[in-house]
Amino acid sequence: MAKFLTNRDENYAQWYNDLVIKAELAENSAVRGCMVIKPYGYAIWEKIQAQLDSMFKATGHVNAYFPLFIPKSFFSREAKHVEGFAKECAIVTHYRLKSDPNGKGVIVDPSAKLEEELIIRPTSETIIWNSYKNWIQSYRDLPILINQWCNVVRWEMRTRLFLRTAEFLWQEGHTAHATREEAVEETVKMINVYADFAENYMALPVIKGYKSEAERFAGAIDTYAIEALMQDGKALQAGTSHFLGQNFAKAFDVQFTDKTGKLDYVWATSWGLSTRMIGALIMAHADNHGLVLPPRLAPIQVVIIPIYKNTEQLDTISKAAVKIRAGLEAAGMTVKYDDRDTNKPGWKFANYELKGVPVRIAIGPRDIENGTVEIARRDTLEKETIKMDTAVKHISALLEDIQKNIYIKASEFKKENTRYVDTWKDFVSILDNEGGFIMAHWDGTPETEEKIKEETKATIRCIPFDSPEEEGKCIFSGKPSKKRVLFARSY
């Protein structure tokens, strides 16, 4: 069947790449590592944005915008932060070009060198905290609950469309608080917002937990993450929320007077989620026919395709189609009626399957005669014929069912591929053969974590919040451990 896509089970990486290109989500650009996000891919991002934005607003946040450029010196203020990002920064050194005296084209004008180089933001903590210094004097100025939608640049050695690109789109929340407790509470609140979004909108089951010291955000006291499992058994970090303590307040000298008149440094959090989520959407749900979009994030939820032999038939069908579309739209659904004469119905069927449209309606002469429509659901590819006048009610319920079904399918996959392992031999063998999540004991040291990574390429994805206390022995060192942690190979 799917002769236009590489088979998922034969070459997962190629299948992913093919799908991104063929479903017209994105493509590589003239700039190495940077992608062009095409209209259909961007429409998915807009759905993600709209939903998350409303969730941020509902939890008291507001949007703002800070500069793309960050003075180099800002980075060195926080030692761990600069260490973490130094190796992947794009740097602006000049501000002018001039014609090449030796030939055609232009060269960088050497006389236009910047006094201080500017870093293209890989993340905005430093530029934002530099502003917060001016905004915060008193506990009355707190909390500050700001989010920013923007692009960032991280000069990655090796890139993949959506999963790791040199430039990507994201949101980054940066909050300032009077107390440690409040900041920690914010950090937890936001990882919960991400998990809620992932599970209820992306239909993506996730594991919430703490990052180990080695995997923590550069400059954070604590990093919380949601980890998702992809269909090839690899983990994907889907969102992170950081408790930054007073690190950035100290680096940028942001102090405030508390209620008792005492001077103290401000407590910070930051949290982010990126276009990588589109990669997660693909790798978690898509199949050999193409994308499978959860209805809540699908730019088109229902597509109507007419089947006709001549213009008279098309006219009749169009009348019925437009009526159904109006009914579906009135009920809040996003509908496209594709009456283009440039492609045959079969081509359209395959194309909308490739693009993951949750529900397809086909209307032909047979249906007009019988007062019916044929509907097909993308997740299971099942077709049924229903009475035309029940379409709105039926499809409305069907979209809900598809949303649920995709989530259940992903949950079952996650459950089947999460294994409790107690011996090193099993650990290695499962990683090599089955992949997936592994819950195993760890002695808590960075040394052991590093050795496990070296030998197996598996990392600690997180220490799940809900991992129960139990006596055990470290999978690698045999030393005592009180909790299982989540291991996996990851993207």
Added chain:
RNA sequence: CGGGGUGUAGCGCAGCCCGGUUAGCGCAUCUGGUUUGGGACCAGAGGGUCGCAGGUUCGAAUCCUGCCACCCCGACCA
């Protein structure tokens, strides 16, 4: 940065080893017609600095030298 590979039409490739006159194939595109309930068919047409520069030769996509770009593996990567 180390190892390997590839640059030929919008995309995917053949031709190169063994030099030869008009550089070919599939997809896509355009025109006309027949089609339309699962990726249509027939006929015709358009589209090329053969990555760049130099060299060898009567003659270079093909051989030689240099350069550039990209891809894969490794290193690197919250």
